[in-house]
Amino acid sequence: MATKSAAPCIVWFREDLRLSDHPALHAASATGAPVICLYVFDETSSPLRAPHGRPLGGAARWWLAQSLRNLQASLQRAGASLVLRRGSAAEIIAGLARDSGAGTVLWNEIAQAPHRAVADQVAASLMAIGVTAQRCGGDLLADPNSIRNKEGRGMRVFTPFWRRLQASLDPPRPLPAPRKLCPAADLAGDRLESWHLEPARPDWAGGLRETWKPGEISARSRLTAFLADGVAGYCTGRDRPDRIGTSGLSPHLRFGEISPRQVWHAAGFAAAERPALSADIDKFLSELGWREFCRHLLFDVPDLMVRNLQPAFDGFAWRHDDMALRAWQRGLTGYPIVDAGMRQLWHCGVMHNRVRMVAASFLVKHLLIDWRQGERWFWDTLVDADAGSNPANWQWVAGCGADAAPYFRVFNPVLQGEKFDPDGFYVRRWVPELAQLPARVIHQPWSAAPLELKAAGVELGRTYPEPIIDHKVGRERALAAYARLRGA
């Protein structure tokens, strides 16, 4: 039974910046003891640094700051507060446990090697001072150890993986948010601003602020709105960058503002209510499955962001071309769909999924630049940069990943643009210097008649670049390079 003098619990928040379906917070709250909520900004613990842990990218740091503010506000409404500390998690948590007289520290597991290593350090430092460490349910639908092939390895093909996971899955209902938390005595913490997570001069976050509302509340209303109005037609609509056809949940999931389990249950409920939408909802859920698949892959291959899943690629002769890399990063390749995507990324911290594939394929295949260069750029610029999805999908595009990828699959940026942005709305939005071109040529301005270009105010090579590589030339060069790889 809780009493006034009960020792407080510490709940250590990490990539689970929410109150609902938060096993550690729920368990702490259920004891009735005072709850200390803690977030540690840890850039010093060695497992979180190179080689396989990485500091957050710039866009993700911005998101984290907003999300922590939201979490602070939500906790305050529940009667508690969030203590912010910066430094080594093991030292800070043990120190706080000692200072506050806490008996237990609780946290949710993260199925990633660097995070597990830090959690192990924390657990060890707590054991040394006689404080209980309670590790709660993880951040995935299924424990990676539970989905294995006959050899005991993680699975490398999505469909069997997803079938297996769905068959074995019976996730418990999401936990409710604690209504009222028993507050602990005030503890000193850092001011969020002192962490400098947000850009100051120059302030490049304007586009992020216009685009996103981080935090648990908007994550849940986004999910609700998507399942009510947005999911119909998802199977095809998700491929259209010129429309709002996706859920936009990825950055919320990335920071745990909503759990995959909550998404799973809400989608299942929606499918039961509206059977006509079940195909669209299944497709949506399979995207959650891909996130899961990539995380399981990362669990097996902690250096996924640097190591080719297929070792045959280790000797691949990538080109070193800083000019081309920079043109790609800035959205100045001369291919409108690629440039639109790269500029959307820079402005909003996100890029439509279909366009990600086209832009990534362009870097890797047309420019023959190492996928790791692209992965790193995305890591720094995406608000939803995910330790699993980002490298796994880059490897998928490069053909060295978990996929029966035909090496000859080279996206044609003109065809992709014409197919998925047929009126050119997406290009017009993000490449305004082409906005006046007719749809017929907007994905290949070099093929427009001189008068057409003039009427649209386009002067190739001056107002908008010529293609930095001809599609046919680039495609054949890529096929030749990949053919050499097979011959070797």
Add this chain to the structure above:
DNA sequence: TTTTGAGTTGTTCGA
């Protein structure tokens, strides 16, 4: 045990 079929996202070429 061995074999067989299927597997997120494509493009080009020639009939």
Add this chain to the structure above:
DNA sequence: GTCGAACAACTCAAA
């Protein structure tokens, strides 16, 4: 214009 074939190679599940 549409349509089918060709473009490899490996993992996993089911027969």
